[in-house]
Amino acid sequence: MNDGKPKTIFEKIWDTHVVRRAEGYPDALFIDRHFIHEVTSPQAFDGLKKRGIKVFNTSRTTATADHNVPTKDQHLPIKEALSRHQVETLRNNCKEFGIELYDLGHPFQGIVHIIGPELGLTLPGMTIVCGDSHTSTHGAFGNIAFGIGTSEVEQVLGTQCILQYKPKTMLIEINGELGKGVVSKDIILYIISRLTSSGATGYFVEYAGDTIRQLSMEARMTICNMSIEMGARGGLITPDETTFNYIKGRKFAPQGETFDRQVMEWKKLKTDEGAAYDAVMKFNASDIAPMITYGTNPGMGMRVTDRIPTLAELKEINEQGSFKKSLEYMGLEPGSTLLGKAVDYVFIGSCTNARIEDLRLVASMVKGRKKAANVEVWIIPGSKQVEQQAIKEGLDKIFEAAGFELRSPGCSACLGMNEDKVPAGKYCIATSNRNFEGRQGPKSRTFLASPLSAAAAAITGKVTDVREMV
Amino acid sequence: MSKEKFINLVSTAVPLPVENIDTDQIIPARFLKATTREGFGDNLFRDWRFDNDGQPVKDFVLNGSRYSGKILVAGKNFGCGSSREHAAWALYDFGFRVVISSFFADIFKNNALNNGLLPVVVSDVYLKGLFETVKANPSAAITVDLENQTVSSGAQVAKFEINKYKKTCMINGYDDIDYLLSLNKEVREFDLTHAGS
Numbered sequence: 001m002n003d004g005k006p007k008t009i010f011e012k013i014w015d016t017h018v019v020r021r022a023e024g025y026p027d028a029l030f031i032d033r034h035f036i037h038e039v040t041s042p043q044a045f046d047g048l049k050k051r052g053i054k055v056f057n058t059s060r061t062t063a064t065a066d067h068n069v070p071t072k073d074q075h076l077p078i079k080e081a082l083s084r085h086q087v088e089t090l091r092n093n094c095k096e097f098g099i100e101l102y103d104l105g106h107p108f109q110g111i112v113h114i115i116g117p118e119l120g121l122t123l124p125g126m127t128i129v130c131g132d133s134h135t136s137t138h139g140a141f142g143n144i145a146f147g148i149g150t151s152e153v154e155q156v157l158g159t160q161c162i163l164q165y166k167p168k169t170m171l172i173e174i175n176g177e178l179g180k181g182v183v184s185k186d187i188i189l190y191i192i193s194r195l196t197s198s199g200a201t202g203y204f205v206e207y208a209g210d211t212i213r214q215l216s217m218e219a220r221m222t223i224c225n226m227s228i229e230m231g232a233r234g235g236l237i238t239p240d241e242t243t244f245n246y247i248k249g250r251k252f253a254p255q256g257e258t259f260d261r262q263v264m265e266w267k268k269l270k271t272d273e274g275a276a277y278d279a280v281m282k283f284n285a286s287d288i289a290p291m292i293t294y295g296t297n298p299g300m301g302m303r304v305t306d307r308i309p310t311l312a313e314l315k316e317i318n319e320q321g322s323f324k325k326s327l328e329y330m331g332l333e334p335g336s337t338l339l340g341k342a343v344d345y346v347f348i349g350s351c352t353n354a355r356i357e358d359l360r361l362v363a364s365m366v367k368g369r370k371k372a373a374n375v376e377v378w379i380i381p382g383s384k385q386v387e388q389q390a391i392k393e394g395l396d397k398i399f400e401a402a403g404f405e406l407r408s409p410g411c412s413a414c415l416g417m418n419e420d421k422v423p424a425g426k427y428c429i430a431t432s433n434r435n436f437e438g439r440q441g442p443k444s445r446t447f448l449a450s451p452l453s454a455a456a457a458a459i460t461g462k463v464t465d466v467r468e469m470v
Numbered sequence: 471m472s473k474e475k476f477i478n479l480v481s482t483a484v485p486l487p488v489e490n491i492d493t494d495q496i497i498p499a500r501f502l503k504a505t506t507r508e509g510f511g512d513n514l515f516r517d518w519r520f521d522n523d524g525q526p527v528k529d530f531v532l533n534g535s536r537y538s539g540k541i542l543v544a545g546k547n548f549g550c551g552s553s554r555e556h557a558a559w560a561l562y563d564f565g566f567r568v569v570i571s572s573f574f575a576d577i578f579k580n581n582a583l584n585n586g587l588l589p590v591v592v593s594d595v596y597l598k599g600l601f602e603t604v605k606a607n608p609s610a611a612i613t614v615d616l617e618n619q620t621v622s623s624g625a626q627v628a629k630f631e632i633n634k635y636k637k638t639c640m641i642n643g644y645d646d647i648d649y650l651l652s653l654n655k656e657v658r659e660f661d662l663t664h665a666g667s
């Protein structure tokens with residue numbers, strides 16, 4: 001499919017994965033890597049059983065248990081009957097269909113979007129899907145990764161393909177130097193606050209610019225992770241030396257000479273000069289400050305020193321009714337500031353911010369300090385490997401001395417599906433990706449922020465401008 | 471597995487004029503623990519329908535007797551958030567067959583179409599008119615004609631777009647997987663020969 005026209009990296013990867021393009025049909029796209037977990041897979045396996053078909057290529061699918069696992073006493077049977085049943089169902093399905101499962105207690109277990117990259121299963125140039133919208137995380141390696149529904153999980157299990165229309169492309173370029181206390185989570189919260197929670201719907205995003213180039217792989221994953229929060233199908237970053245260095249030596253990554261050969265191929269994965277995008281956005285890193293959300297979708301964010309908009313200010317961009325409903329839910333006043341607002345919970349975790357660098361960032365902030373008496377702090381590593389690494393580096397001791405506890409890996413309070421829930425009416429500053437009504441538990445109230453800002457709030461007990469503490 | 475065929479529908483509608491209704495509202499995460507597709511309707515909009523004590527919230531639209539029907543009319547950016555297909559299952563299980571809005575999130579739209587629930591995109595202006603019509607007259611009949619791609623209530627008629635392939639699937643109750651299974655041989659070959667992992 002080379003017609004000589006300059007192409008974006010997205011188009012290059014897409015076009016090399018089309019198995020069949022037929023008039024009047026969506027493209028049948030080959031999927032290189034498929035991740036599954038306990039929540040969105042049982043009905044897909046049921047479908048396969050009903051049709052009497054096998055998994056097309058078991059080596060391309062990897063499973064883990066993450067969404068509804070407890071983050072304490074993982075060696076004991078899961079207490080909650082329905083959660084236990086779902087994890088057991090995954091176990092049985094993986095056994096029956098011959099799929100590798102990183103179950104509770106396995107050294108590779110963890111949040112699905114954290115383990116793929118750390119095991120070297122996520123590579124440049126691939127197509128990657130998972131029955132989870134934050135599959136966009138993997139795009140940080142320069143691949144096409146997106147979330148799918150359960151019917152599509154069944155399609156991929158059974159045929160290794162998915163039927164998809166090619167989305168439009170959007171380039172988001174960020175240039176310039178980040179200020180003190182500003183990290184990658186702030187970049188993406190800032191972008192979403194500008195584009196709104198539906199501003200990139202129908203698009204696949206490519207993040208570029210020198211600010212992005214200077215970020216570590218883990219910081220890039222945080223950005224790609226939240227692409228879906230502005231409606232995008234996914235987001236990717238062109239692979240470079242940072243990418244190759246990260247992949248080198250990982251468990252399932254190509255090794256030795258094969259690796260070197262692959263790197264040569266991966267280097268070709270970039271947007272051609274003159275390739276066209278359907279939309280282009282540009283931002284300056286110097287405009288970005290530590291960010292926080294005040295509403296009930298991730299687009300409702302602001303610089304931590306800003307005021308919440310008033311109804312009048314929002315007239316054009318938002319239906320006032322929904323905005324009012326959202327602030328009522330949050331118990332906040334239009335026009336007010338969040339600085340100094342007391343929080344009850346601090347959640348450091350999720351596929352957005354539970355990698356080792358995130359935990360190091362938190363440790364750097366809390367070292368030698370003590371947590372505020374009014375807050376409860378949960379630190380949930382994204383995977384078993386992250387947990388082990390944190391212990392090896394002595395981060396657990398730093399957390400302990402500050403009055404925090406490092407728990408076991410899982411999605412935890414990112415979604416109110418397991419035992420970790422924020423009680424009704426309570427405020428939680430969270431490093432996760434969604435502040436929807438009830439996301440962290442019925443009637444819970446969420447402020448999304450960076451790990452650094454969350455750690456600062458854990459020390460002061462209130463919403464804090466982290467720049468005053470670094 | 472073929473699904474129920476959708477050709478056209480005449481029904482009253484339930485108005486929910488809220489923007490950015492995310493899938494966590496449609497079906498909260500704590501109800502995603504089932505391993506089958508059935509029964510999710512009971513927990514549709516759970517935290518809007520019931521209060522903390524499990525009592526129905528009086529003024530929520532699905533609780534009163536004023537509105538009913540197989541059509542949900544909702545504010546813009548319906549279905550944003552997670553990829554959970556349970557959201558489409560819950561709406562379908564509750565009895566909805568059509569959702570009308572001026573904008574849908576991508577994954578939700580796909581999931582809906584894969585489950586016989588028709589997402590109908592209309593203009594902001596038409597949507598506003600529809601909310602007004604339904605509020606003024608809850609027994610107003612709305613016609614959704616998939617063959618001709620029109621939605622109408624009284625004299626207000628709007629054309630809607632739907633992808634040709636998906637339309638054929640909806641009308642005939644086809645499943646994507648049937649088509650993909652027919653490519654099996656091609657895919658096998660592709661799997662062996664395609665470069666890069």
Ligand code: SF4
Binds near residue numbers: 112410411
């Ligand atoms: S951490 Fe949260 S967003 Fe990430 S996969 Fe788990 S539930 Fe989804």
